[in-house]
Amino acid sequence: MSVCRNIVFGWALALLAIALFTRLGLWQLQRMQQKQAMLAAVAGVLQARQPQPLAVAADPQRRAGYDWSAGRGHFLAAPAVLLDNQSREERAGVRAYRVFQPAVGTPLLVELGWLPLPGDRRLPAVPRPAGEWQLAGLLTPPPAAGLGGGAALARADGALLTLALDPPTLRRALDLPALAPRVLKLDPAQALDAGPGYVRDLDILPNTLPPERHLGYAVQWFALAAAVLVTALVLSLRRHGARARRAGMR
CATH class of the missing domain: 1.10.287 (Helix Hairpins)
Structure with missing residues (x-):
């Protein structure tokens, strides 16, 4: 027994x-299937490149979708947002964001690009581009949150350092009446006359596993x-x- x-x-x-x-x-x-679907959706948008107004960034029906978007506006005098733990070619860095106010629509975060961090992890300055701008790029949901959550830590220079882009949390931290749930990844060909040498891409899966790894x-x-x-x-x-x-x- x-x-x-x-x-x-x-x-x-x-x-x-x-x-x-x-x-x-x-x-x-x-x-794997989810990420393949995301990549296929983005490929279709980038192939068509039919610009939608920046106001669609605040459309709750499209908060999980992808759109090529363009429009005029200006960057607000709100603090810069730095997304930490963003490696590129085995170099540590951050992705820099600024709040952009379209001529029509809700303010949204615009990804200016990736910046490397020195050995002492001194955060780079992210000056606000002055004047009015005509921007174009890919509207995407914020990058997937890591284990650290979306809390935003204010730095001495006023910039916010965070491990995740959580629009409701950032709206409160930036003291904004509203903030669109999607962010604009600038067209790599977009020229800005202020700030350091940003590295830009339209990668929607940075610092995450690609489908083949899954x-x-x-x-x-x-x-x-x-x-x-x-x-x-x-x-x-x-x-x-x-x-x-x-x-x-x-």
Whole structure:
């Protein structure tokens, strides 16, 4: 009886592990499909490049979508926002944002570009571009939040340092009546006559796993599930063979 209980207990653990590994593998496949859909949507927008007014950044029906957008306006005298932990080519850096007020519509965050951090992690200055500007770029949801959450820490120069772009949190920190839920990633060809040498891109998955990495992790989880199943079967067959041999010796 004790042998049977051990076999049942072993299979229970094995099935639990198989279910867990399979669930993790399916989750990785789901993330892969989500990111593939995001990349396909952006590719279509960039191919068409039919500019929408900047006012669509505040459209709640489009808060999870992508649009090529263009319009005139000016940068507000609100503090700059620096998104931390943004590596590029194995260099630590930040993504710099400024609040832009379109001629028509709600204020929105505009990504000026990526800036490297020196060894002492001294944050770069992000001067406000003066005057009126005609901007163009890709409207996207804010970058995915990391484990640190969206709290904004005010620096000595007034800039806000954050690990995530959470529009409601930033609206309060910037003391704005409203802030659009999407951000504008500037066209890399956009020229600004103020500030340091920003590195710009239209990458919607910076500092996150690409779809192929999720596929690789899914394969690993499914392989672990298969390995547990094979191991459980081998052990069960060995125990069954041992019991049969002992029964034959009686």
